Structures are given as C-alpha cells and as structure tokens.
Amino acid sequence: MREKTMKNLFNLKMLIPLVGISMPMSPGMAGTQSTQAIEQIINRYEAHLNESDAQSIMRLYGKDPVFMPQHSPAQVGRAAVKKAYDSVFANIDLNIKFTTYEIEIYGNTAWARTSSAGKTTIVSSGMKITEGNNELFVFKKEDGEWKIHRYLFSTTTPRQ
Amino acid sequence: MREKTMKNLFNLKMLIPLVGISMPMSPGMAGTQSTQAIEQIINRYEAHLNESDAQSIMRLYGKDPVFMPQHSPAQVGRAAVKKAYDSVFANIDLNIKFTTYEIEIYGNTAWARTSSAGKTTIVSSGMKITEGNNELFVFKKEDGEWKIHRYLFSTTTPRQ
Numbered sequence: 431m432r433e434k435t436m437k438n439l440f441n442l443k444m445l446i447p448l449v450g451i452s453m454p455m456s457p458g459m460a461g462t463q464s465t466q467a468i469e470q471i472i473n474r475y476e477a478h479l480n481e482s483d484a485q486s487i488m489r490l491y492g493k494d495p496v497f498m499p500q501h502s503p504a505q506v507g508r509a510a511v512k513k514a515y516d517s518v519f520a521n522i523d524l525n526i527k528f529t530t531y532e533i534e535i536y537g538n539t540a541w542a543r544t545s546s547a548g549k550t551t552i553v554s555s556g557m558k559i560t561e562g563n564n565e566l567f568v569f570k571k572e573d574g575e576w577k578i579h580r581y582l583f584s585t586t587t588p589r590q
Numbered sequence: 591m592r593e594k595t596m597k598n599l600f601n602l603k604m605l606i607p608l609v610g611i612s613m614p615m616s617p618g619m620a621g622t623q624s625t626q627a628i629e630q631i632i633n634r635y636e637a638h639l640n641e642s643d644a645q646s647i648m649r650l651y652g653k654d655p656v657f658m659p660q661h662s663p664a665q666v667g668r669a670a671v672k673k674a675y676d677s678v679f680a681n682i683d684l685n686i687k688f689t690t691y692e693i694e695i696y697g698n699t700a701w702a703r704t705s706s707a708g709k710t711t712i713v714s715s716g717m718k719i720t721e722g723n724n725e726l727f728v729f730k731k732e733d734g735e736w737k738i739h740r741y742l743f744s745t746t747t748p749r750q
Contacts, residue, residue, distance in 0.1 A: 496703065498724040501749040504691075504705065531664075536696035541728055543656065543740055545664065564658040566726040566742045568701055580703055582726045584744035589661045 464535050467576045468542060468569055475578070476528045476546070484515035492570050492577030500585065523551040526561055538571035539579075545586065562586035624695050627736045628702060628729055635738070636688045636706070644675035652730050652737030660745065683711040686721055698731035699739075705746065722746035 471490050478486040488508065491497075497511040498504045505514040526548030533542045543566055550561040568580035631650050638646040648668065651657075657671040658664045665674040686708030693702045703726055710721040728740035 498726075498744060498746075500744050501747065503746050504703075504724050534699065536699055539694065539696055541701055541740075543664075564664050564742055566658075566728070566740060568726070580701075580726060582724055582742055582744055584658060584660050584742055586658075586663050587661065 464540065464571075464576065465533050468533050468535070468540055469530060471569070471576055471578065472528055472530055472542065472544060472567070476526065479524050479526065482519035482523060484512055484519060487515055488512050490578050492572045492579050495578060496580050498580075498582040500583070521553055523553055524561065525549045525551070526563075528565075540569040540571075540576070542567045542569070546583070547586075560587055624700065624731075624736065625693050628693050628695070628700055629690060631729065631736055631738065632688055632690055632702065632704060632727070636686065639684050639686065642679035642683060644672055644679060647675055648672050650738050652732045652739050655738060656740050658740075658742040660743070681713055683713055684721065685709045685711070686723075688725075700729040700731075700736070702727045702729070706743070707746075720747055 475487065475490055478484075478490070488511065491508065491511055493508070495508060495511045496504050496506050497514055499514050499518065502514065505511050526546045528544050528546045531543045531545070534540060543564075545562070545564050547560075547562045549558050551558050563583040563585055565581070565583040567578060569576050570579040571577075635647065635650055638644075638650070648671070651668065651671055653668070655668060655671050656664050656666050657674055659674050659678060662674065665671050686706045688704050688706045691703045691705070694700060703724075705722070705724050707720075707722045709718050711718050723743040723745055725741065725743040727738060729736050730739040731737075
C-alpha cells in the first residue's frame with residue numbers, strides 16, 4: 431500500500447527502490463516529510479531553471495555547494511555556482527521537465543537520481559534544440575531545511 | 591592530525607569536508623576502513639577503465655546498478671551496464687587518472703565526488719583527445735562488500 435502511494439507520488443518509472451530511509455532519530459512520518467521536501471526542491475529547481483532565475487536557484491543551494499556543469503570544471507562555493515548559472519542563462523533558455531526516480535535519506539543527508547527532458551533555445555541564435563540529461567543530487571539538511579549540496583548532470587542526447 | 595592524514599590519503603585539493611561519517615552502529619575505525627574500501631573501488635575502477643576491462647568493472651558494481659554514460663539514457667541493471675561498457679570500450683581507449691575530493695558514509699550507503707583527466711584514443715581512427723570529467727558515485731554495502739550503486743559522469747572539456 432505504502433509502496434503504491436510512493437509510486438503515484440513520485441512518478442516511478444522503474445521497479446527500483448524509490449525511497450530508502452535510514453534515520454535512527456526520525457523514522458516514519460519525518461522520512462516522508464523529508465522526501466516530500468526534497469521532491470519540492472527538485473520541482474522548484476525545475477521551475478527556476480525554466481525561468482532562468484539564478485537568484486532563486488541559489489536559495490535552493492546550501493552553504494558550501496558544488497555544481498558541476500558540463501564543459502566546465504566543478505564550481506565550488508556559492509559565488510562560483512551563482513556565476514555558473516548566470517553564464518548558463520546568458521547562453522540558453524531552458525524548457526525542461528524533471529522526472530525523479532529515487533530519493534534516499536540518511537539523517538541530514540540525501541541523494542536523488544533524476545532525468546530531465548525538453549527543449550533548449552540558444553539565446554544568441556533563437557535555435558531550439560532537444561535537451562535531455564541524467565542528474566545526481568546530494569542534499570544536506572542545514573538549519574532544518576533541505577538544500578542542494580552537490581549536483582551533477584550529463585547529456586542523454588546522442589553524440590552529434 | 592586526523593584531518594592531515596585524511597588529506598594525505600585522499601589527495602584533497604580543496605578545503606571542503608572530505609569524510610563525513612554518520613554511522614550509529616560502526617563509528618571510528620570501521621568508518622576509516624569503509625572509506626579506504628571505497629577509495630580502493632575508485633582506484634580499481636580507474637585501473638579497469640584504463641584496461642578496457644568491462645568484466646572486472648562489473649565486479650565493482652552491485653546487484654541493481656545504474657550507470658549513466660554520456661549521450662545515452664540511464665543504463666539500469668547489470669546486463670545493461672555491462673553492455674554499455676562493452677560499447678564504450680569498442681569505441682575508445684582510456685588513459686585517465688581519478689582524483690577523489692569527498693567520500694561520505696552513512697551506514698551501508700556512501701557517496702563520493704571525483705574528477706578524472708587524461709587522454710582518450712578513438713579506436714577507429716587512433717586519434718588521441720584530451721579527456722576530463724566530473725563524477726558522482728553512490729555506493730552500497732552488499733553482503734559486507736562496498737559496491738558501485740549509481741554512477742554519473744560529465745565532461746569538463748570545453749564545448750567544441
């Protein structure tokens with residue numbers, strides 16, 4: 431029954447464990463709340479990407495983030511992460527949808543696997559291209575709020 | 591003192607927490623052993639990639655792995671992951687070195703952030719190109735052994 435609810439909640443596409451909760455101090459309901467909080471971060475991240483809103487994205491990241499954009503070294507720290515998003519949005523306008531496959535929570539740490547798909551408009555030319563990525567997130571609960579701690583994505587579109 | 595040893599051990603390049611151990615059942619020494627075991631998996635993974643040895647790589651993966659190669663949907667399950675590595679090695683011959691920045695362990699789950707850099711030889715043409723990637727790993731301890739559970743990498747080389 432619980433598994434079915436989870437499947438409906440999270441758009442599960444594969445028969446893999448969706449949520450592994452291992453929290454000695456806060457089992458059950460707290461786990462579900464955390465899962466929903468993390469799902470909400472992913473939803474907000476999708477919305478702010480589509481709005482090209484780097485400032486709102488930075489509210490989703492924690493104190494010591496690492497963002498790993500493609501074709502770039504890892505961006506370490508809030509200033510570098512913000513600059514990287516500003517650069518992304520100067521070049522492309524995203525219209526994508528995330529799908530969450532798995533969220534696992536361990537105390538104040540969690541990870542999630544997602545994919546995203548949609549269209550990207552190249553700002554300079556107006557050209558629209560198909561966009562698709564796999565993503566891994568690591569989250570940390572900081573001062574009671576879940577935040578993005580590590581984030582890596584990689585294209586799924588065939589090699590040109 | 592402990593921090594210094596960790597830095598030496600893991601080639602830490604940035605002042606970020608390297609190892610966060612949160613294991614109610616096995617603190618201290620067990621944590622260090624797990625960290626070393628995971629570091630060893632990354633070292634073996636590097637070696638087997640450079641040897642184009644898909645069979646040995648599969649011994650590092652767990653029961654229900656997901657491998658997310660670039661330009662491809664996520665490969666779910668051992669058969670799909672093996673096939674993906676076979677396909678990679680049919681096309682390219684890697685000579686790369688991994689750097690591990692962070693390993694965090696939570697009971698039977700862990701994650702690690704690494705980068706890799708070196709050369710790739712295109713098998714069909716013999717052409718050598720510069721290779722660079724960021725990676726996120728999720729590990730699971732299965733039957734007492736740490737295994738790769740989720741693995742995503744993304745290029746760091748500038749857009750061509």
